[in-house]
Every structure is written in structure tokens, then in C-alpha cells.
Amino acid sequence: METVKAKVREFLRGYIADHEFADDEDIFASGYANSLFVMQLIYMVEREFQITVGDEDLEFDNFRSIDAVARLVTAKSAVPAGT
Amino acid sequence: MRAGVHSLTDVQNKILQSHRRFAEDEIAPHANAWDREGRVPREVVAAMGAAGHLGALIPAEYGGTELDMTEFGLLNEAIGFGCSSVRSVLTVHSMVSQAVTRWGNPEQRRAWLPGLATGEQVGAFALSEAEAGSDVAQITTVAENDGDGYLLSGTKRWITYGQGADVFLVFARHNGRHSAFVAGRDTPGLTVVPIDGMLGTRASMLAEVRFDNCRVPRSALLGRPGFGLAPIAAAALDVGRYSVAWGSVGLAQSCLELSLGHARERRAFGGPVFDHQLVQRLITDMATGVSAARLLCLQAGELVQGGAPTAVAAVWMAKYFASTSAFRAASDTVQIHGAYGCDPDGSPQRLFRDAKVMEIIEGSTQIQQTMIARLVPYEEKRP
Numbered sequence: 001m002e003t004v005k006a007k008v009r010e011f012l013r014g015y016i017a018d019h020e021f022a023d024d025e026d027i028f029a030s031g032y033a034n035s036l037f038v039m040q041l042i043y044m045v046e047r048e049f050q051i052t053v054g055d056e057d058l059e060f061d062n063f064r065s066i067d068a069v070a071r072l073v074t075a076k077s078a079v080p081a082g083t
Numbered sequence: 084m085r086a087g088v089h090s091l092t093d094v095q096n097k098i099l100q101s102h103r104r105f106a107e108d109e110i111a112p113h114a115n116a117w118d119r120e121g122r123v124p125r126e127v128v129a130a131m132g133a134a135g136h137l138g139a140l141i142p143a144e145y146g147g148t149e150l151d152m153t154e155f156g157l158l159n160e161a162i163g164f165g166c167s168s169v170r171s172v173l174t175v176h177s178m179v180s181q182a183v184t185r186w187g188n189p190e191q192r193r194a195w196l197p198g199l200a201t202g203e204q205v206g207a208f209a210l211s212e213a214e215a216g217s218d219v220a221q222i223t224t225v226a227e228n229d230g231d232g233y234l235l236s237g238t239k240r241w242i243t244y245g246q247g248a249d250v251f252l253v254f255a256r257h258n259g260r261h262s263a264f265v266a267g268r269d270t271p272g273l274t275v276v277p278i279d280g281m282l283g284t285r286a287s288m289l290a291e292v293r294f295d296n297c298r299v300p301r302s303a304l305l306g307r308p309g310f311g312l313a314p315i316a317a318a319a320l321d322v323g324r325y326s327v328a329w330g331s332v333g334l335a336q337s338c339l340e341l342s343l344g345h346a347r348e349r350r351a352f353g354g355p356v357f358d359h360q361l362v363q364r365l366i367t368d369m370a371t372g373v374s375a376a377r378l379l380c381l382q383a384g385e386l387v388q389g390g391a392p393t394a395v396a397a398v399w400m401a402k403y404f405a406s407t408s409a410f411r412a413a414s415d416t417v418q419i420h421g422a423y424g425c426d427p428d429g430s431p432q433r434l435f436r437d438a439k440v441m442e443i444i445e446g447s448t449q450i451q452q453t454m455i456a457r458l459v460p461y462e463e464k465r466p
């Protein structure tokens with residue numbers, strides 16, 4: 001969970017250098033999130049955490065904050081042992 | 084080996100040559116006639132389908148050929164070498180295919196992908212409007228909830244292959260955000276009005292697509308509500324940009340080969356015009372531009388294939404460089420050909436008009452100039 005948050009924070013810093021997001025801060029409400037941003041965020045979590053963000057994950061609540069992205073990644077990475 | 088193709092591995096070169104054979108047999112000899120007539124015959128699109136080219140980005144389980152991104156790029160170079168109008172059809176169809184593959188639920192994939200994979204159904208991408216191009220968030224087409232479906236109202240403009248497409252990926256305002264819908268051509272309330280005589284890619288059969296209380300079922304909504312522009316349109320445009328980048332390499336390669344041929348044959352002041360150093364300089368710049376553009380495209384392809392976050396910036400750079408250098412190459416090709424370059428029966432004037440379009444579609448040159456600058460700092464921070 002903490003690694004995911006750190007990665008998302010690093011990503012956000014690369015994008016928006018002059019603002020430090022709190023873990024539960026609404027990224028969309030900040031007005032920083034354009035379409036390219038959302039797409040890059042999705043590419044980043046897919047690449048870094050070896051998951052695929054699918055149609056069923058497209059809910060704003062999954063991308064709204066650093067906490068939310070961390071929850072999504074953790075839930076999607078919880079593959080049962082042996083698979 | 085053809086001029087300038089030395090940046091490819093042997094395997095990549097073989098793939099390119101096999102796609103080039105298709106383009107040289109089925110497409111290139113007719114490109115000028117199609118440009119004059121303002122249409123690509125459906126049989127040609129069908130031949131693209133039969134060859135598996137329209138299923139390039141569709142998984143094998145739905146009948147697609149599932150090319151890796153480098154091979155998809157080489158395919159776009161070859162088709163772009165033959166005719167940018169046909170390559171434009173490949174581009175928008177591939178954007179729609181990618182969107183349905185990536186964001187469609189299992190029923191939507193089963194419903195649309197098999198037809199798209201064979202080319203029985205050809206897709207078009209309906210985002211732009213009279214008042215919204217680069218600034219896509221300004222679109223005014225709306226989707227309203229209507230029982231167990233949606234009502235679409237608005238007008239899309241400059242939709243490539245709108246005249247021939249069977250399936251439209253449409254973007255609309257929906258509950259204060261933007262959503263994406265897949266609509267079949269025969270949906271009541273959907274009307275297609277041809278736009279003929281565009282400056283370039285004249286045979287790509289553009290259209291205005293009107294939605295007049297056009298009712299689509301709930302199953303037409305692609306992805307969840309509100310995610311139409313990001314990630315659905317943004318990811319599709321990324322594919323489109325990659326396709327246009329490679330298509331521009333093909334266009335510039337065609338310029339290079341035509342220019343070399345003409346400069347060696349045409350004689351002025353006692354020898355071939357090729358012997359004049361000022362002409363050599365034009366050809367040198369052209370050859371260098373093609374090679375550099377192809378290398379940027381190859382790099383972008385590897386990054387996209389690997390799912391790297393830096394792929395986005397790499398694709399923008401490849402498209403920016405390839406489209407601007409293709410326009411320069413086409414302009415110099417007209418110059419090297421002199422009056423032949425302006426002649427209505429020749430290819431240079433078509434290449435020149437087509438090349439200008441590459442600087443406008445899938446993110447104009449100016450949009451790229453501002454976007455790439457903004458993407459660079461993120462890359463520099465990466466280890």
C-alpha cells in the first residue's frame with residue numbers, strides 16, 4: 001500500500017510540481033486532472049504494478065485520490081495463491 | 084535495400100517489405116485516381132480486411148491478427164507509402180478497434196470485434212465538431228438518459244471514412260461529463276452528409292455525421308459514464324497519433340523514392356538534375372528526415388508495446404517529427420519535380436496536400452509543440 005502511494009505521489013509531483021497532494025485530497029477537484037493526465041496515471045499503475053485497468057475499474061472513486069488509487073491497485077493485485 | 088530503410092532489423096525489414104508488396108500491388112498505382120475521384124473503393128477496404136490489416140489491434144480470439152506495435156507501425160508505413168487516404172481509414176478503424184478491445188465489456192467485444200477484425204464492419208471515430216477540434220472538451224453533442232438507453236443529439240464534422248463506415252465511436256456530453264458510445268450506421272436518427280474536396284487525404288471520404296434524437300441502447304455505452312474523454316478518447320488518439328506518425332514516414336519515403344528517381348532521370352544543363360548540389364541537399368535532408376522519423380517511431384513502438392508511461396511522450400514526439408518532416412519532404416519533392424511536381428496527373432502534388440493534413444490531425448503541430456514541453460519534466464525525473 002505504501003509503495004503504491006509513494007509511486008502515485010511521485011507521479012503527481014512530476015506532473016504538478018508546485019502542489020503536494022494529501023493522500024485523501026480530491027485530484028479531480030483540484031482542477032489539475034486533464035484527459036492526458038488520467039490516461040498517463042492509468043498507464044503508470046498498469047506498468048508499475050503489473051495490473052490491467054479494465055472497463056469495470058472505470059469509476060471516478062478509483063482515481064480520485066492517492067488513497068483511492070492505492071486501494072484499487074491493492075485490490076487488483078490480490079491474486080489468490082497458486083494462480 | 085530501398086533508400087533509407089537501414090534503420091530496421093532484418094526481421095523488421097522483411098515485415099515492411101511484405102506489407103510494401105501489398106501496398107505496391109493494391110494501393111499505390113491507384114492513389115492518384117482515388118484522390119481525383121474523392122473515394123477509396125470499398126473493395127480496397129475489403130482487401131485490407133482480407134489481408135488481416137483491419138484486425139491488427141484486435142485479439143486473435145475475436146478473429147484479429149493481434150500485431151505487436153512495431154509491426155502495426157510498419158504496416159502503417161507501408162500503407163502510408165501507398166496512399167494516405169487508405170492509411171487514414173486504417174487509422175480511424177484501428178482507433179475504434181482499440182477502444183472496443185480495451186474498454187468494451189465481454190458482450191460488446193463479442194458484438195463488435197469479429198466484424199471489425201475482418202473489415203465486414205469498418206469503424207469511424209466521431210469526436211470533432213464545428214466548434215471543437217483541439218479543445219475536445221468543448222463538444223456540444225449531448226447524450227441524455229432515455230429509459231434503458233440514451234438519446235444522442237449533435238453534429239460531428241470531418242469524420243474520416245464517415246461516408247463508408249458501418250460503426251461510429253461517438254463522444255458526447257453526458258450528465259456534466261463526457262461518455263463514449265458505439266453506434267451502428269443504420270441507427271434511426273443518424274445521418275451521414277459527405278464532405279468532398281478536402282485539401283488532402285481527399286479519398287478518405289470524410290463526412291458530417293448528424294445525430295438527431297438518435298436512440299442507442301444501454302449496451303452502446305463504452306466504458307463507464309464520464310470516462311469518454313479520458314481514458315477512452317485519449318487512449319484511442321494515442322493509437323491514432325502512432326498510426327499517423329508511421330504513415331508520415333511512409334509518405335516521406337514515397338517522396339524520397341520519387342525524388343531520387345526523377346532527379347536521376349531529368350536532365351538540365353548537361354546532366355541529371357541529381358548532379359546539382361542544391362538538389363542533392365534537398366535529397367539529403369529528405370533521407371535524413373525519413374530515417375530519423377522512423378527511428379523515433381520504432382522507439383515509440385517499443386515503449387508502447389512495453390506499456391511504459393514514457394510511451395505517451397515518445398508517441399507525441401514521433402508524430403511531431405514525422406509529420407513536420409513529411410511536409411518538408413513533400414514540399415521539396417514538388418520543388419525537385421518542377422512543373423511535373425504541380426501537374427494534376429503526378430503524385431507530388433497529392434503528397435504535398437496529404438502531408439499538410441498530417442500536421443493537423445491527431446494533435447496539430449502547435450498542440451504537440453506545447454504538449455511535448457509539458458511532458459518532458461516527468462521523463463527527466465525517472466531513473
Ligand SMILES: Cc1cc2nc3c(=O)[nH]c(=O)nc-3n(C[C@H](O)[C@H](O)[C@H](O)COP(=O)(O)OP(=O)(O)OC[C@H]3O[C@@H](n4cnc5c(N)ncnc54)[C@H](O)[C@@H]3O)c2cc1C
Nearest residue numbers: 208209210211215216217218241242243440443447449450
Ligand atoms: C482530413 C481530416 C480528417 C479528420 N478526421 C477526423 C476524424 O476522423 N474524427 C474526428 O473526430 N476529427 C477528425 N478531423 C478533425 C481534426 O481532429 C481537427 O481538425 C483537429 O483536432 C484540429 O482541430 P481544429 O481543426 O478544430 O483546429 P483548432 O483546434 O481550431 O485549431 C486552429 C489552429 O489553432 C492552433 N491551436 C489550437 N489550440 C492551440 C493551443 N493551445 N496552442 C497553440 N496553438 C493552438 C492549432 O494548431 C491550429 O493551427 C479531421 C480533420 C481533417 C483535416
